[in-house]
Amino acid sequence: MSDTPTPPLxxxxxxxxxxxxxxxxxxxxxxxIRFNDQERSDVExxxxxxxxxxxxxxxxxxxxxxxxxxxxxxxxxxxxxx
Numbered sequence: 001m002s003d004t005p006t007p008p009l010x011x012x013x014x015x016x017x018x019x020x021x022x023x024x025x026x027x028x029x030x031x032x033i034r035f036n037d038q039e040r041s042d043v044e045x046x047x048x049x050x051x052x053x054x055x056x057x058x059x060x061x062x063x064x065x066x067x068x069x070x071x072x073x074x075x076x077x078x079x080x081x082x
Contacts, residue, residue, distance in 0.1 A: 009078045014045040016066075021045065034077040044069050048076045 007025050014021040033043045035053050044067070045054040053076055056067040 006080050009080070011049050012045070012047040013078070016044065019045070030081040032079050032081045034079065035072065036074040046076050046078060048078060051076055 006029050007023075009026065009031065010021070010023060012021045013023060013026060015027070016022055017024070033040050033046055033053065035043070040053065040055070042055050043053045044056065046052070052071050052073045054069040054071055057070045060068045062068050
């Protein structure tokens with residue numbers, strides 16, 4: 001693990017670099033998402049204050065070749081993995 005300080009996790013974050021909610025500095029560290037007290041590894045985007053995550057809907061792709069996502073509502077927690 002590096003000695004660089006970890007930036008604070010934002011309220012909303014996306015893995016898609018085209019999104020305005022993508023923060024590249026965050027992805028230099030390994031982060032985890034806990035949704036309804038279960039750790040998820042397939043989260044594409046999250047919002048803590050609104051209580052939702054976006055996850056791929058199976059293997060379905062949109063017309064541009066990106067995975068279709070569905071929004072799940074519940075308790076969202078983001079954290080840095082050690």
